[in-house]
Amino acid sequence: MTLRLDKDTADAVVKDNMTAGSAINWLRYMEISRSSTKINLDNLGLLTMQANITGTSRVDGKSGTVNLNYHHEENIFTLWRSLRFGDNLQAWLEQNARLPGNDCPQGKECEDKQ
Numbered sequence: 001m002t003l004r005l006d007k008d009t010a011d012a013v014v015k016d017n018m019t020a021g022s023a024i025n026w027l028r029y030m031e032i033s034r035s036s037t038k039i040n041l042d043n044l045g046l047l048t049m050q051a052n053i054t055g056t057s058r059v060d061g062k063s064g065t066v067n068l069n070y071h072h073e074e075n076i077f078t079l080w081r082s083l084r085f086g087d088n089l090q091a092w093l094e095q096n097a098r099l100p101g102n103d104c105p106q107g108k109e110c111e112d113k114q
Helices: 007-016 018-027 076-083 085-096
Strands: 002-004 029-041 046-059 062-075
Touching (some): 007 018, 018 029, 018 046, 018 062
Antiparallel strands (some): 002 029, 046 062
């Protein structure tokens, strides 16, 4: 797989930030040899993501190994609330979700499903 940054975007970053610009130059064209992502979500809504990308970059006729490591943590329940997605999801769950158990209408005799 190949990562190619848009020339205008990369040039703008290089122009505005010398430090970030040197890193961006290594990402203008990169052949990705390995990538992995690990995502965890706990019952309180804390999402943790760890992404790793390894590849070879070619800049000005030179090639070098690039290792990108990205870590992100965020409470997605808070994010959903801020996007008002959580309210819609909660309403849908309240209307449609139920615990497994007795599906027999009240006042009727039903057989156990096994």
